[in-house]
Amino acid sequence: MTDARPAPSSxxxxxxxxxxxxxxxxxAVVDALVEAGxxxxxxxxxxxxxxxxxxxxxxxxxxxGASRTSGGAAAGSGFGGSGASGVGGRAGGGRPESSGxxxxxxxxxxxxxxxxxxxxxxxxGTTVGPAATAANGRPGALPAAGHPGQTVASALPAGAQAATxxxxxxxxxxxxxxxxxxVDRVFLVLPPTxxxxxxxxxxxxxxxxxxxxxxxxxxxxxxxxxxxxSPQHDVERYLKxxxxxxxxxxxxxxxxxLSSTYRDDIRRRREIALPAAAAHVAFVDARDVARVAARVxxxxxxxxxxxxxxxxxxxxxxxxxxLLGEVLDRPIRYTPTTDADFEQRLAGLGAxxxxxxxxxxxxxSVRLRALRLPNRSIRRxxxxxxxxxxxxxxxxxxxxx
Numbered sequence: 001m002t003d004a005r006p007a008p009s010s011x012x013x014x015x016x017x018x019x020x021x022x023x024x025x026x027x028a029v030v031d032a033l034v035e036a037g038x039x040x041x042x043x044x045x046x047x048x049x050x051x052x053x054x055x056x057x058x059x060x061x062x063x064x065g066a067s068r069t070s071g072g073a074a075a076g077s078g079f080g081g082s083g084a085s086g087v088g089g090r091a092g093g094g095r096p097e098s099s100g101x102x103x104x105x106x107x108x109x110x111x112x113x114x115x116x117x118x119x120x121x122x123x124x125g126t127t128v129g130p131a132a133t134a135a136n137g138r139p140g141a142l143p144a145a146g147h148p149g150q151t152v153a154s155a156l157p158a159g160a161q162a163a164t165x166x167x168x169x170x171x172x173x174x175x176x177x178x179x180x181x182x183v184d185r186v187f188l189v190l191p192p193t194x195x196x197x198x199x200x201x202x203x204x205x206x207x208x209x210x211x212x213x214x215x216x217x218x219x220x221x222x223x224x225x226x227x228x229x230s231p232q233h234d235v236e237r238y239l240k241x242x243x244x245x246x247x248x249x250x251x252x253x254x255x256x257x258l259s260s261t262y263r264d265d266i267r268r269r270r271e272i273a274l275p276a277a278a279a280h281v282a283f284v285d286a287r288d289v290a291r292v293a294a295r296v297x298x299x300x301x302x303x304x305x306x307x308x309x310x311x312x313x314x315x316x317x318x319x320x321x322x323l324l325g326e327v328l329d330r331p332i333r334y335t336p337t338t339d340a341d342f343e344q345r346l347a348g349l350g351a352x353x354x355x356x357x358x359x360x361x362x363x364x365s366v367r368l369r370a371l372r373l374p375n376r377s378i379r380r381x382x383x384x385x386x387x388x389x390x391x392x393x394x395x396x397x398x399x400x401x
Contacts, residue, residue: 015039016297017179019168020189022050024256025219028290029187030163036294043168043179050165170200176207185215185297190231192355197231202238209244217247217297219289222308223365224250230361240304247296248306252284252371253362255392258320259399261349266324266332267400273335275342275363276317282310282374283320285387292381310375311386320389327393328400339363 016033020026021042033040044050168179170191180186186208194200205216218239220232227233239246258266265271289309296302315323321334337345339360346356365371378386387395 014184015041015164015182016185016187017041017043017168017183018187018189019043019170019179020191021163021165022046023189024254024260025251025286025289025293026187026189028286029293032287032290032294033297034163036298038294038298039182040163041179041183042163042165043175044165045167045169047165047167170194170204173203173207176204177211180208180211180213184213186213186217187293187297188216188218188235190219190235192358193352195231195354195357197234197238201231201235205235205238205242205244215245215247215297215303217249217293219293220248220250220306221362222250222252222310223362223370226370227361227365230358236306245303247302247304249289249292249296250306250308251286251289252308252310253281253366254286254289255283255387255389256286258324258393259396263399270330270332271335272317272321272324272332273337273341273345274317275337275339275360276366277336278316278318279366279369280314280316280372281366282312282314282372283389283392284309284311284378285392288378288382288386291384292378295381307377307381308375309377310371310373311388312374312376312379313388314372314374315389323390323393324400327390327397 016038018026018030018033018040021030022044026042026044030040030042042050166175166179168175171194188201188205190197190201208216216239218235220236224230224232224236236248238244239248258272262272262274265273292307292309296307317334321332324332342363343356343360346359351359376386378384
């Protein structure tokens with residue numbers, strides 16, 4: 001199929017909807033698109049956490065720390081190849097928070113393990129989305145949490161347009177039309193709580209195409225072609241069977257799991273306990289995945305293509321623990337654990353049954369050596385090498401102190 005999309009410069013009037021924007025990769029994609037000058041709609045189940053974090057970032061307060069006036073950070077996903085776990089935090093730390101997943105008329109049909117959430121944008125006095133205006137007069141900035149109507153300027157490059165924040169929930173179709181308004185591309189993330197995509201992501205894909213979307217970039221994970229029962233496999237198969245102008249990104253295990261899901265174990269117990277045996281993984285940084293996403297969303301030549309995104313080196317968790325120890329100047333050990341212990345640990349962190357099953361499947365792939373092969377896809381697509389594990393640990397050192 002010929003990719004006849006126009007050059008990026010002629011397509012900047014319309015924007016990109018990033019679903020799951022409060023998650024690790026989703027948030028990184030928003031940042032990368034904003035930096036590239038793209039109009040961005042950050043879709044999430046509860047925009048209030050993003051708004052609070054936007055106010056903190058504009059005030060120079062670390063997103064990973066607690067504000068004196070409002071605690072907590074906007075957290076999301078950071079665990080596993082899909083980058084959509086609800087038990088991790090976004091890059092740089094922060095408290096865990098599930099980044100849930102959105103119906104036009106009638107009674108909402110909810111996905112398994114999901115509860116309806118009142119649309120925060122309908123709360124009187126709260127300004128979210130296009131009506132929000134930055135201190136310099138630009139629309140789309142993030143109002144400070146707890147102060148309806150107050151505006152703050154986001155910490156963005158000079159001349160960059162802030163992201164517009166809109167409520168979006170795969171289990172509430174009433175949020176779909178407003179989230180899709182004014183966009184022609186979608187970065188599609190499978191939420192950790194969604195296991196049945198036939199009632200959520202697939203109908204949304206149809207709605208997006210009917211609304212005029214010209215490209216859907218789906219965040220999948222490596223090994224999906226061999227996992228016929230996975231929800232990612234169902235979405236990929238649907239995209240390929242239809243005339244959807246898709247691009248599939250399949251990242252390896254994201255490094256942000258070290259600074260989110262395993263952060264407390266590393267910081268307090270000085271241990272990484274996982275059912276990975278002695279297998280090696282070609283880890284990938286969510287920031288690199290985001291740079292690739294911004295590239296394939298902003299230029300032609302990527303329709304109906306799939307990209308496996310890995311780092312350029314493969315390490316075992318013992319080596320990762322050694323690197324952590326060197327950078328933190330304290331001993332960190334890796335302890336191989338069983339599937340049962342690992343699943344119990346995830347349940348204790350608040351992971352849903354769907355997410356627990358997804359991560360158990362991921363580590364089975366790890367033990368089968370399916371995620372061990374490095375590649376240079378990130379370098380080839382972005383012109384820059386993939387972030388090394390050591391560099392990631394150095395960049396996020398404060399997460400474990």
